[in-house]
Amino acid sequence: MSEIKKISDMIDMNLLQSIQDNCSKAMGIGAVTVDYKGNPITRYSGFTEHCMKVREVQGFSELCAQCDAHGGLHSAITGQPYIYRCHANLVDFAVPLIINGTYMGAVLGGQVKVCEEEAEQLEYILPQQSNWRKHEQISRLYDKMDTVSYEKVEAAVHILRDIIVTMTENETGKKMLATLEEKDKQLSEERAARSELELVLREQENDAMGRSAELRYFFYVMNIITRLAYEEKAERTEQVAYDFADVTRYTLGTTKKISTLGEELNYIESLLRIQKVWVGDKLDFHISVPTGYMTIPCPFMLMQPIAETVLDGFGEKSDASFHLEIYGEEEGDYFLLQICCSGGIKSLDEWVHMLSTPKDGSKSLYAINNSLQHVFGTEYGVSVGSRDDRQRGIVIRIRLPLEKRGLF
Template sequence: MEKINSIYDIVDADALQEMQDNFAKAFGMGFISVDYKGNPIGEYSGFSEFCSRGREDSAFKNLCYQCDAHGGLHTAITGKPHIYICHAGLLDFAIPFIYDGEYYGAMMGGQISTYFEDVRMDKGLERVIERKVNWEKNPELVEKYKNVYKMPFDRIEAVMNLMFNHTQRLLKEGSHKRAQEALEVKNAQILEERSRRIELEKSLRENQQFSAAAALKSVNLFSSLNTISRLAFIEEAKSTENAVYVLSDMLRYTSEKRDSQVSTVGDELTYAENYLKMQRIRLEDRLNFEIDLDEDFYNIACPFMILQPIVENAVEYAVQPRKEGGNIKIKGVQRGEDLIISIEDDGNGISKETVENIMNEEFSLRTEVNRYDLHNINKRLTGIFGKKYKLKIENVSEGMGTIVHLKLPVRSNLVK
């Protein structure tokens, strides 16, 4: 549940203001809500002409604030409404905003006179502070004071208690709403986690089916590659021999990891580098590549077969179509608790529409892209590590180059 910083985080501001305005109109009293420091919040309601005019004087207003602070402090301590006499001799009261044991402010009401001259003695009330501003020398204030609305003391208490009941109702409604919102957030998280788990299980099943078929092929492939390698050695075809060794390493990696969804950054980087070496044999000087990733990151967990498909896209779309070829760079940097791996090319860039299509599952299925497409990589990233960890595609600059970023968690995901 979100942290509460203000009474408005619990109670609807408009509902509180409307209640305050209605009470002011119905009972001829002045009302204002204050925060836990005593600072006014919201709009004034029904302030008497005497109090409004008096507060235009800074000294008078400061005394009003001191009275409000006293009322707020008393009601914060007791948790109950508190009635008192202000510095100008009028009756005021404070109603606490208390939620879950914490005081967040108060509703200040009153600015009213009473018919009982001995109310202080009969009701045990005392003036909060002694008068320090001699407003009685101001004819205008004296005249306005005469027009202050008078009400029997018992009725003032009744209004105070009625307001207290209404504020309690608003607080309960706000509490219920917050609890409901927290429940909805929790349910959404559960549904999201369930959906993520279903997607991951689906991806696992697909991977197992793919791996089973690949395993049957790999036995014959290794045998054939060994034969070719021996033949290349006999014929002193060094380039062919090296290519066979690289290809053998690639096949061995996919064969050994076929039943796993998780590998390491180091193993994935080696596989991607071997792929680039194979493409370099084919494209010769048209393909240049650079790898800049600290070995300290090699043991970090990452999804199996996550780098090579991105590198393959860079070769296919950014290097191969151009006569002059192109450059590919793989680099990694740590940002906080995350590792960002970037695969950058210097091709013609990628349109926003293409990026949206790539990341759209329906489009991917409709166009029958292979199972290691970028959309699938993004699904596996979020499926294994959570929605924070995903794939991001962007242009280096307008119409020039593409960068694919992968975000991985650094800690608590080391493969032993």
């Protein structure tokens, strides 16, 4: 019990049980978490009828416990997941639970039949036993089990490993953060005269640590989605998951105020790809800015209010088609980025009004234009006008400081 308490001190056991249950359902495997002695510390998840019955029969249940213990021990020694065959010729695996460099236990899973040709590459964790075949009910339940591919077992192991690593790092970070916050509170009481600047810096530091912990949860869930989409050959879902993760990583994973043109274009391209999956051929876009201009500096999230305004109201229920072309060129001592829209929802007058009218928030068109001029000078900024070819639509022009590096 003391060891279980140590594990629960480091991670949320309810969260561990929930993750174990959900992974078992999603992957079609049995699973249980054990401590370093091999004792279960969670409830069984998705155990097969065959394995539940085997563990009820004296003589066989002891062999199951030995397989669990040996599998966990092997993963502890190597520090890596271990896939093996149990005494009853099923494929199992052990994923080590390592916290702060210490082996605390393992997540054991599997209980699946793999075709003999694929299973031959795996070693038996204990000498193979066939006595269970003489037990009529156990033998019948074994024969009822479906056969799965070894590739599916490997995929399940990889997903569980990534989840466990992320969860332990995140939970440990939360515990450490709580300890730091408690000590910081005591220090604050002792040093009431601390300067306002020090307070601001500490709040920013704590906020960044908290945001990092939350993002880890987000990305491990996105990792599961992309892996499952890959296995199920859902290519569009897989691409949307990757694009959404990139957008989130860029918008929430940084505190910088100055970005680059390349990063901003990658951001808007991901947004447009997600929108195109949703509306299909009604949206067409093309980005053609030479590589040599990608290091040009620009305010962080410069493209966000522009993208929101461009796509506002353009969804699956809209019958209109929409074409967007983004290109850039040198103009004297400046770089001119142009976003040419046809079939847009907003009129030119509406764009001009939004660009010239103050609005609450730092992400309005007015605010982002002021920010660009404040950082680089009044000769830079955002303007909106009619298309040069007199076609329906507008052109958004963004003037940036010219800074080229590398080849075109």
